[in-house]
Amino acid sequence: MGRLLAIGDVHGRLSRLERLIAQIGPSADDTLVFLGDYIDRGPDSYEVVELLIDLKKQFPGIITLRGNHEDYIIAVLLGNQNRQERELWRTCNGGEMTLASYRHAGEYMSVHKDFYLNLPVYWETEEYFFCHAGVRRGVPLHEQRPVDLVDNRNHYPLPHENLGKIVVHGHTVVDTPLILSNRINIDTGAGKSGPLTAIELHSRTIWQS
Numbered sequence: 001m002g003r004l005l006a007i008g009d010v011h012g013r014l015s016r017l018e019r020l021i022a023q024i025g026p027s028a029d030d031t032l033v034f035l036g037d038y039i040d041r042g043p044d045s046y047e048v049v050e051l052l053i054d055l056k057k058q059f060p061g062i063i064t065l066r067g068n069h070e071d072y073i074i075a076v077l078l079g080n081q082n083r084q085e086r087e088l089w090r091t092c093n094g095g096e097m098t099l100a101s102y103r104h105a106g107e108y109m110s111v112h113k114d115f116y117l118n119l120p121v122y123w124e125t126e127e128y129f130f131c132h133a134g135v136r137r138g139v140p141l142h143e144q145r146p147v148d149l150v151d152n153r154n155h156y157p158l159p160h161e162n163l164g165k166i167v168v169h170g171h172t173v174v175d176t177p178l179i180l181s182n183r184i185n186i187d188t189g190a191g192k193s194g195p196l197t198a199i200e201l202h203s204r205t206i207w208q209s
């Protein structure tokens with residue numbers, strides 16, 4: 001039995017992700033759950049996705065979940081964004097950085113269409129429930145809507161609420177990893193000026209880059 005790890009929101013920060021992976025030193029027995037938001041805001045969205053695809057080929061235990069920023073890309077790829085929504089993504093949510101990253105690589109976002117369209121919104125073990133944004137208060141885990149799993153904010157379960165499993169998520173930036181009895185948040189703001197964080201769940205070991 002290998003380690004069980006979660007990695008927070010990357011947001012196009014290739015060098016931070018590379019350093020974090022080097023610190024972790026993954027093996028074939030490990031399970032690494034990436035919690036979504038691989039793109040936008042940082043300069044290297046194309047390269048981050050390329051690295052994730054490569055890691056999935058190298059290690060059988062790589063799980064890549066879907067975040068709300070992947071939802072933006074999926075909407076573009078499927079033609080489900082109107083002009084106003086696309087402009088909001090570009091100017092306010094870091095989409096221009098993603099478009100620039102693909103242009104610099106000489107590629108279109110469609111080169112990763114299969115990757116984006118096949119990202120699940122959650123993954124679970126007997127003890128842990130992984131998703132991008134966390135779960136909504138008062139709703140059983142398996143009745144959560146996909147929109148909540150990828151974009152919930154400010155409706156988190158109360159600290160004493162028994163969810164049946166420990167929810168591991170990102171999405172809402174915290175200064176330091178938030179470890180409660182029923183949920184763990186490891187988005188420490190890599191998309192801005194904070195570090196990229198990973199946690200090994202059994203030992204609660206934390207790495208940052």
